[in-house]
Amino acid sequence: MASTLNLAQNEAVTYGQGPVLVLAGAGAGKTRVLTHRAAHLLQAKKLSPSRLLVLTFTNKAAREMRGRLHTLVGEAASEKIWAGTFHSICARLLRYDIERLEAGYQRRFVIYDPNDQEKLMKEVLAQLDLDATQHRPRGLLRQISALKNQGLQPADYRRRDLGFQELTLARVYAAYQEQLARHNALDFDDLLLLPLQLFQRFPDLLQRYQRHFEHILVDEYQDTNPVQFALLRQLAAPQQNLFVVGDVDQSIYSFRNADFQIILRFQQDFPQAAVIKLETNYRSTRPILVAANTLIDHNRERFDKVLLAARGEGEAIRLHSARNEYQEADYVLAELQRLVRSGKYGYGDICVLYRTNAQSRLFEERLVQQRVPHQVVGAFRFYDRKEIKDLMAYLGVIYNPLDSLNLKRILNTPKRGLGAKSIQQLEQAAERDGLSLWDALQTPAILAAMPKRAQQPLQDFLGLMQRLRDFKGSLAELIQALYTDSGYREELAKDEESFEDRDTYVRSFIQAAEDFMAPDPETLLGDFLQHLALISDVDRLQESGQLVRLMTVHAAKGLEFPVVFVTGLEEGVFPHVRAILAEENDDDGPIEEERRLMYVAMTRAEDLLYLTHAQYRMQRGESTYQETSRFLEEIEDHLGQKLSQTSVFDRPLSTQVPTPPAASTVAELDDLNAGESVYHPDFGSGTVEKVYISGSRPIAIVTFPGGFGKRILDLRSAPLQRL
DNA sequence: CACATCTGTCTTTTT
DNA sequence: GACAGATGTG
Numbered sequence: 001m002a003s004t005l006n007l008a009q010n011e012a013v014t015y016g017q018g019p020v021l022v023l024a025g026a027g028a029g030k031t032r033v034l035t036h037r038a039a040h041l042l043q044a045k046k047l048s049p050s051r052l053l054v055l056t057f058t059n060k061a062a063r064e065m066r067g068r069l070h071t072l073v074g075e076a077a078s079e080k081i082w083a084g085t086f087h088s089i090c091a092r093l094l095r096y097d098i099e100r101l102e103a104g105y106q107r108r109f110v111i112y113d114p115n116d117q118e119k120l121m122k123e124v125l126a127q128l129d130l131d132a133t134q135h136r137p138r139g140l141l142r143q144i145s146a147l148k149n150q151g152l153q154p155a156d157y158r159r160r161d162l163g164f165q166e167l168t169l170a171r172v173y174a175a176y177q178e179q180l181a182r183h184n185a186l187d188f189d190d191l192l193l194l195p196l197q198l199f200q201r202f203p204d205l206l207q208r209y210q211r212h213f214e215h216i217l218v219d220e221y222q223d224t225n226p227v228q229f230a231l232l233r234q235l236a237a238p239q240q241n242l243f244v245v246g247d248v249d250q251s252i253y254s255f256r257n258a259d260f261q262i263i264l265r266f267q268q269d270f271p272q273a274a275v276i277k278l279e280t281n282y283r284s285t286r287p288i289l290v291a292a293n294t295l296i297d298h299n300r301e302r303f304d305k306v307l308l309a310a311r312g313e314g315e316a317i318r319l320h321s322a323r324n325e326y327q328e329a330d331y332v333l334a335e336l337q338r339l340v341r342s343g344k345y346g347y348g349d350i351c352v353l354y355r356t357n358a359q360s361r362l363f364e365e366r367l368v369q370q371r372v373p374h375q376v377v378g379a380f381r382f383y384d385r386k387e388i389k390d391l392m393a394y395l396g397v398i399y400n401p402l403d404s405l406n407l408k409r410i411l412n413t414p415k416r417g418l419g420a421k422s423i424q425q426l427e428q429a430a431e432r433d434g435l436s437l438w439d440a441l442q443t444p445a446i447l448a449a450m451p452k453r454a455q456q457p458l459q460d461f462l463g464l465m466q467r468l469r470d471f472k473g474s475l476a477e478l479i480q481a482l483y484t485d486s487g488y489r490e491e492l493a494k495d496e497e498s499f500e501d502r503d504t505y506v507r508s509f510i511q512a513a514e515d516f517m518a519p520d521p522e523t524l525l526g527d528f529l530q531h532l533a534l535i536s537d538v539d540r541l542q543e544s545g546q547l548v549r550l551m552t553v554h555a556a557k558g559l560e561f562p563v564v565f566v567t568g569l570e571e572g573v574f575p576h577v578r579a580i581l582a583e584e585n586d587d588d589g590p591i592e593e594e595r596r597l598m599y600v601a602m603t604r605a606e607d608l609l610y611l612t613h614a615q616y617r618m619q620r621g622e623s624t625y626q627e628t629s630r631f632l633e634e635i636e637d638h639l640g641q642k643l644s645q646t647s648v649f650d651r652p653l654s655t656q657v658p659t660p661p662a663a664s665t666v667a668e669l670d671d672l673n674a675g676e677s678v679y680h681p682d683f684g685s686g687t688v689e690k691v692y693i694s695g696s697r698p699i700a701i702v703t704f705p706g707g708f709g710k711r712i713l714d715l716r717s718a719p720l721q722r723l
Numbered sequence: 724c725a726c727a728t729c730t731g732t733c734t735t736t737t738t
Numbered sequence: 739g740a741c742a743g744a745t746g747t748g
Contacts, residue, residue, distance in 0.1 A: 058738080087738050114737085133732095188738055255736060356735055358740085378737090419724050534738065554736050576735055597736080620733065621739055 004275040012276045013037050014044070019236075019270035021221070021263070022245040025307040026292070026603035027283025027560065030245045034219055035065050037243055038081065039072040041215050049073075049080035053213040053235070057220040059085055059535060061558060082213070086228045087188065088534050090195045094186075095526065097198055097205060103181045105194075108400045108526060111533035112185045117141055119405055120183070124175045135168065144173050148189040149227055149257045151196075153177075182436070184402040192227045199234055210238050220558070221246030221266075225257040233269065240270060248303050249296050252554060252597045254589070264303070281307040281603075283560055285314025288609050291638035292602045298634050299592045316640030317609045319632070324616040324623070325568075329362040331612060332565050333370055336548060339563060339608075347373055348546035351561040353553050353601050355574040359567065360550050367548060377551035383532060387492065387502045388509050392532060394482050398469055399525050401438040408437065414491035416457040425450060475524055476514035483510070553601045564605035566598070569613040570626035574598065598631045611639070672700060677723040680704065685723055 007015065009029050012022055013036040024030045038054060041047040056062040062083040069078035082089060091111070098105045112120065121137040147157055147169075154174035162170060180187065186194065199206040216236050218224070221244035224232070236242040244266070251260035267273050281289055286309040293306050320335075322328035332352060339345045352363055360376050367374045382388065390413050393406035401407070412418040429449065430440035440446050447458060464486055471478050483489050483506055492502050518527040549561070568574050575594035582590040602609060617626050636642065672678075676688045678700075686704035700720070 085738060191738085253737075256738070358735090361739095415725080417724075421724085552736065572734090578735065581734095593736095618739080 004277060006279065007276050009033055009278065010036075012278060013040050015274065015276060017239075017241055019240045019266075019273040020243045020276060021266045021273055022243070022276045022278060023247065023263075023303065023305070024245055024278035025247055025281060025305060026250065026600070027281040028247075028278040028307070029282055030219065030247070030278075031061070031065070031558070033278070034217055034243075034245055035068045035072070037217060038065070038069060042069075042073045042077055042081075047215060049077040050082070051212065051214040052081045053089070053216045054081060054083040055086055055089065055216070055218045055232075056083065057085065057223065057558065059088060061219060062088075085534065086231070087191050088530070090191045090231075091530050091534065093195050093198075093209070094191070095523070097202075098194065100198060100202060100205075101194065103177075104184075105181060105186070106184050106400075106402070109184050109186055110396050110400045110403050110406075110529060111191065112180070112183075112187050112405075113533060114141075116185070116405055117187050120179055120185075121172075121176060124172060124179055128171060128175055130168070130172070135172070140169065140172050140176075143169055144176060145189050145257070147173060148193055149225060151193075151227070151230075182402065183404055184400050185405075189227075192225075192231065196227060196230055196234075199231075206234060209235055214239065215241045215243070218242070218244040219246075220250075222248050222251040222260045222263045223253040223256075223258040224262050226259060226262070227257075229262050240272065242270070249299075249305070249596055250557065250600050252557065252593060252600060254593055277305070279305060279308055280310050282310045283606055284603060284609075285309065285311050285607060287314055287316050287638065288602060288605050291317055291609075291635045292599055294638055295595065295602065295631060295635050296599045299595050300588065301592060315608055317611060317635075317638060319639045319641055320610065320612040321628075322612060322614045325359075325362055325614045325618065328567060328612050328614045329366045332363060332567065332610070333366045333372070335610065336563070336565070337370065337372070345563055346546045347548045349562040350565075351549045351551070351556065351559070351563070351604065352565045352567060353551065353556055353604070354567050355553060355576060355597075356568075357552060359573075363550055363567075367550075372548055373546060374548040374550060375545075377549060377555050382505070382508075383535070385502075385505055387488075387506055390488065391479060391483065391506065391509060392529070394468070394486065395479070395525065395529060397438075397465070398478075399529055402436050404437040410486075411461065414487045416461060416487075418454060418457050418461070422450065422454040422458075474514070475516065475528060476510050478525075479510050479513050553597050556604050557600055560604055560606055562606045563608045563610075564601070565610040565612060566601045567612045568617075569611055569629035569632050570617065571629055572619075572626065573617070574629055575631070595631065672722070678702060679721045679723050 005015075009032060012020075012033050022030070022033060024033065034054070038052060041052060042049060054062065054065060056065065062085070065083060066078045066081070069081070072078075084092075094109070095107060098109060099107055118137050118141065121141055122132055125132050125135060125137065125140075154170065154177050157173060158170045160166075180190065199209075213235055216232065218232065223246075232242065244263075246263050248260050248263055251258060251263075254260075267275060284292075289307050289309045296302065320328070320331050322331055336347075336350050336352075339350065340347055354360060354363075357378060360378075364374070364376055383392070390410065393409045393413070396403045396406040397410060408423060411423055426440055426446070427437060429435075429446045430437050433440065433443070433446070435443065435446075441458070441462060447455070450458060464482075467485065468478065468482050471481060473481070489503070489506075492506075493499050513528060516524075516528050516531065518524045520527075553566075566574075571580065574597075575591055579590035579594045582588075611632060613626065613628055613632065615626055616623050618624075632639070672688060672691050674688050674691060677685055678688060679685045680702070684704060686702040689701040689703055691700045702720075
């Protein structure tokens with residue numbers, strides 16, 4: 001077995017052939033090594049660019065690598081290499097050969113995102129006469145995803161000895177898969193699985209790709225899932241010229257079936273493998289690194305590795321205990337404003353991290369109030385906007401008429417008077433005649449049988465789609481045409497208040513189509529739709545501009561910032577409750593993953609690291625007392641101040657401020673009426689707008705002047721006092 | 724048929 | 739506080 005080598009970056013770059021595993025800690029220059037390895041192969045080894053396959057974790061990473069290779073090996077070569085995520089590369093392969101599979105997929109397939117999947121699953125459940133409240137669509141989809149990732153097809157699974165529950169799952173799985181094929185749609189799992197099936201069924205195809213890709217480079221190898229591994233292993237089989245880089249301690253995607261055992265097993269899977277360790281961190285100052293090392297050392301399952309700081313001493317980590325989430329946001333805002341005013345840092349040097357997207361709201365509100373330029377990565381995505389999705393649905397149907405899900409979405413968008421009844425009748429007719437919804441629409445006899453008042457709208461819709469499908473012009477012109485000709489723009493214009501915003505979004509969507517480059521005009525629409533489906537949140541991180549960035553820790557993987565705030569360090573938030581619950585059931589996996597996540601968060605920081613937590617936080621409409629995160633305790637010795645000092649006044653509100661016990665609060669406020677004045681410790685005094693019961697909960701809507709606006713408060717728990 | 728309002732449910736991370 | 743689904747109203 002090959003030995004483990006401690007090499008400098010440049011030696012790793014030029015290291016021999018055959019399988020190579022580079023284990024590199026955070027900030028050790030993984031991306032640099034990968035990029036230079038690519039350049040080395042292209043230049044010194046005279047590898048033809050199209051023979052190089054680079055698999056990155058995000059499309060952004062691929063784009064950036066191309067950019068850097070640009071300067072290293074020239075534009076022509078960098079454009080010719082195959083670089084992208086597993087998903088986008090697989091989609092590309094499938095576009096060529098998917099029709100070879102018997103399931104009935106066609107070249108022009110579309111990709112269904114989780115929203116689409118859920119809609120489809122609801123239809124499947126209805127079709128099987130299963131109650132969607134009893135069989136949760138999301139739960140079923142998760143289980144199906146797990147089966148797919150074990151390589152189990154519906155038929156394979158059925159053959160097993162199944163219990164009653166599992167039998168239902170087997171039926172649902174089979175029906176779901178059949179529906180996908182009928183829609184000519186793939187989900188994210190299929191995107192990886194179908195190429196594997198193709199390779200198994202058609203060895204000639206596999207051989208072609210094996211011969212084609214002489215070298216394969218993989219980034220973030222610790223987050224590879226078993227299906228991706230199977231693909232890699234097959235593609236790399238003949239020469240095993242596989243060069244992977246990763247860090248076990250940064251494996252944070254197990255919920256997506258990533259398995260860090262794959263990186264741990266590399267030497268067993270490839271006995272010829274050389275293992276190179278890069279243990280010098282060039283990113284962070286010593287206090288940050290020492291704390292991060294201390295934290296991750298609490299994990300049991302890991303390779304022993306300590307990061308050495310190439311940079312010297314720096315400022316101590318700063319801890320802040322806020323009373324509640326509002327004051328946490330205030331602190332972060334005040335602090336980052338102070339840093340910017342000091343002149344040492346710009347807004348673009350600062351990043352605010354949190355565990356869940358829901359936490360972003362307060363920070364964003366404050367940033368807007370204070371007019372601080374910022375960008376929220378993820379959260380509410382541009383492509384999730386209704387108007388954009390509606391237009392995308394049109395494009396989807398134009399491209400792939402079998403996409404009945406999107407067809408149903410646009411049949412009555414904008415409103416044409418085709419309600420649920422008409423659509424249902426159409427579906428039944430299609431079902432009866434074994435036609436797709438689209439083909440049913442093309443059948444005169446079916447149309448004639450529709451109710452009178454649906455006739456004209458249906459004719460109009462058909463005419464519109466016909467014109468759009470025959471449209472000659474650029475992609476941007478097509479979208480512009482469908483925007484106006486469908487009457488969609490007119491419908492948006494009816495709401496004067498929102499029209500300007502929405503129209504602007506649509507125009508930037510059209511601009512995006514205008515800017516979109518595809519190698520072949522023939523496949524432009526397909527490429528564009530694929531791009532939209534596979535684009536990730538960080539992919540849209542704006543490169544330029546001095547903007548404060550807000551994102552989840554997951555989204556921050558691979559990024560670095562001079563100043564980082566890690567917020568919400570509370571038991572239940574970070575680490576997340578789910579992990580804590582698993583731990584109580586003797587499963588330490590999830591909590592260790594949370595710890596790795598914390599490790600990732602901390603190691604994003606170059607100079608300054610802030611850790612914050614709140615003692616109270618609103619969760620599901622209730623203000624709850626939050627225990628300090630265990631992660632803070634684990635690194636207590638390395639914090640600029642002692643945790644205990646701040647923990648001392650971590651007292652429940654009731655013992656600190658003389659607030660009446662909950663029961664009497666409700667009793668007292670029970671007869672609260674609109675128009676009364678109340679006092680809230682966080683928002684000050686306000687006026688009651690409305691009092692009502694929501695379900696079993698007494699709710700008051702209170703307006704607070706002074707920037708806090710309208711708040712919905714649960715009277716059982718809100719610390720309100722009458723004035 | 725379209726829109727408004729109410730009610731019950733709910734733990735996260737994403738290609 | 740968000741969201742989906744149900745129910746009520748014009």
